Amino acid sequence: MPTQDRRERRNPIGPTTRTVGTNVRRFRSEIGMTQADLAKSLAANGHPIPVSSIGRIETGDRRVEVDDLMALSLALGITPVALLLPGARSPRDHVELTGWGEVEAGFAWGYVLGTRDLVDVVTVDDDGQPTAPMAARAYPLWAEDEMKRFYGLDQTTP
Template sequence: MSEPMGPLGPAGRNLRRNIRRLREHRQWSYREAEARLSKAGRAISTLGLSAIESGERHVDVDDLVALAAVFDLGIEELLRPPAGCDTCHGAPPAGFMCLECETSALPTA
């Protein structure tokens, strides 16, 4: 039996936003993304993709690798904060979270 997952952290929030942004930019329906993931060897249902994008489902390492392959990106690119945020440009001050895009920066020591 698996333990309940906690809320998404900053990387998880970045990932879910990036997946949605990339899927929509490429004009892929959930079904199209599901088919591409299945072809890549990692089936994620349309319901699963929707749950990932809404932050209701966590992504495991195998999902992350498949998503990176399908979008032809490196894993780090999928986890990167959104540079397109007009408020923080993907780089809020250390120790703060942007209320617009929810990107947070670790405090400096």
């Protein structure tokens, strides 16, 4: 299959890709790191990304794979979440989330931190019991019981 055909079938680059690029450039500049420095750091950590690709990430012309996201965040000394969301000045500022549209920045941050559901929907399982909200499911399995207790979904709690 020709390369052109594959590219046409891919989703277009969206707001999250552009935001990650903007944030890579912002955080890199804040710590006085050049694109070449970042490329060296990534290579030293076992996830090489060429300088030219870093430039394309920063301009939103190259997609960022999840492994890239993790490696970039480690090299920049920030969390992956800090790369994913726009650097809004106020929680009331509107930001765009891929697949959702515009939401307030505070709402978006609550969502990615696992403290806020995007949709307030109560769902039930096959037995008619309420399922845990997204925020309760956003944590690792070892924290599941604690989160269920927090949200009042633990049937053993009096």
